[in-house]
Amino acid sequence: MGFLQDGKWNDSWYDTKSTGGKFVRSTAGFRNWITPDGAAGPTGESGFKAEAGRYHLYVSYACPWAHRTLIFRTLKGLTALITVSAVHPDMLSDGWTFSTDFNGATGDDLFGLPYLRDIYTRAMPDVSGRVTVPILWDKERGTIVSNESSEIIRMFNSAFDHITGNTLDFWPEAERHEIEKVNERIYDTVNNGVYKAGFATSQDAYDAAITPLFDTLDWLEERLSKTRYLMGDNQTEADWRLFTTLARFDLVYHGHFKCNKRMLKDYPNLWAYTRDLYQTQGVAKTTRFDHCVRHYYYSHDMINPHRILPITPELDWSEPHGRD
Numbered sequence: 275m276g277f278l279q280d281g282k283w284n285d286s287w288y289d290t291k292s293t294g295g296k297f298v299r300s301t302a303g304f305r306n307w308i309t310p311d312g313a314a315g316p317t318g319e320s321g322f323k324a325e326a327g328r329y330h331l332y333v334s335y336a337c338p339w340a341h342r343t344l345i346f347r348t349l350k351g352l353t354a355l356i357t358v359s360a361v362h363p364d365m366l367s368d369g370w371t372f373s374t375d376f377n378g379a380t381g382d383d384l385f386g387l388p389y390l391r392d393i394y395t396r397a398m399p400d401v402s403g404r405v406t407v408p409i410l411w412d413k414e415r416g417t418i419v420s421n422e423s424s425e426i427i428r429m430f431n432s433a434f435d436h437i438t439g440n441t442l443d444f445w446p447e448a449e450r451h452e453i454e455k456v457n458e459r460i461y462d463t464v465n466n467g468v469y470k471a472g473f474a475t476s477q478d479a480y481d482a483a484i485t486p487l488f489d490t491l492d493w494l495e496e497r498l499s500k501t502r503y504l505m506g507d508n509q510t511e512a513d514w515r516l517f518t519t520l521a522r523f524d525l526v527y528h529g530h531f532k533c534n535k536r537m538l539k540d541y542p543n544l545w546a547y548t549r550d551l552y553q554t555q556g557v558a559k560t561t562r563f564d565h566c567v568r569h570y571y572y573s574h575d576m577i578n579p580h581r582i583l584p585i586t587p588e589l590d591w592s593e594p595h596g597r598d
């Protein structure tokens with residue numbers, strides 16, 4: 275794993291020395307928006323009009339951030355409009371690759387390139403930054419629209435509605451303030467919290483991440499004892515942002531990232547809630563547990579140097595959730 279510096283690949287792990295053992299996530303570099311008429315969005319430049327067949331998503335099925343975008347593509351009826359390529363789950367010295375020797379790894383359907391980093395340099399030959407998934411690619415302009423999942427899901431939520439007729443709204447105007455508040459806590463302590471615990475290279479950094487993580491899970495357990503979803507009776511983006519971390523919790527984060535105070539299945543409400551979301555039409559197909567287990571345990575050899583893939587807990591995702 276590494277990063278691009280002026281278009282050249284550098285193979286090195288995250289630098290946690292300069293931050294006292296703490297993992298600090300860098301911000302995404304491409305921040306344009308697809309809009310119904312191609313006008314500029316909240317950030318970036320104009321020119322990315324919502325059109326069927328124009329855009330392509332590069333994802334890893336292992337990645338919780340990419341998983342959000344796959345879920346929104348499904349829930350918003352965009353599967354026929356936006357094509358997808360999935361990388362191989364192993365992220366080693368070349369970063370994400372388009373090798374196809376793993377079930378579900380498609381290769382690069384657009385250009386047949388070997389590495390995900392080649393997509394970044396194709397968009398910008400002298401690009402610097404981490405080579406992350408997801409990437410939303412514009413086939414017409416031959417460039418990256420966005421590599422920030424939280425913004426891609428907001429584009430998918432509404433930009434194509436006039437084409438698909440799908441008006442499900444996971445970012446309702448009246449609830450935005452509350453959703454942002456909940457998102458912020460969940461991002462910091464859960465979505466990114468598991469990474470802060472797992473990638474910590476000092477005891478202090480691990481301790482600082484692990485306590486807030488389980489405090490938030492306790493808080494969510496209580497909140498979800500009162501309502502079906504985080505904001506009440508309807509699913510919002512807050513649920514889907516949380517879901518992709520919870521779906522990986524017992525299989526991966528509990529063991530590999532040492533998030534082991536409790537398992538998700540020890541929380542009756544949270545576990546039933548996660549199954550409820552998983553059982554939502556189309557979502558199971560976006561969820562590839564085989565890619566998750568393989569990616570984390572095999573790729574992070576500084577955490578798991580012998581690359582032994584663990585036996586994983588038995589979880590019945592089809593058990594009725596009983597929530598309504």
Ligand SMILES: N[C@@H](CCC(=O)N[C@@H](CS)C(=O)NCC(=O)O)C(=O)O
Pocket residue numbers: 275276301302336337338339340369404405406407408421422423424
């Ligand atoms: N801000 C990004 C973060 C994406 C991200 O960190 N993806 C991980 C995979 S789970 C990645 O590709 N990491 C490669 C790297 O950091 O080199 C988003 O939410 O879209």
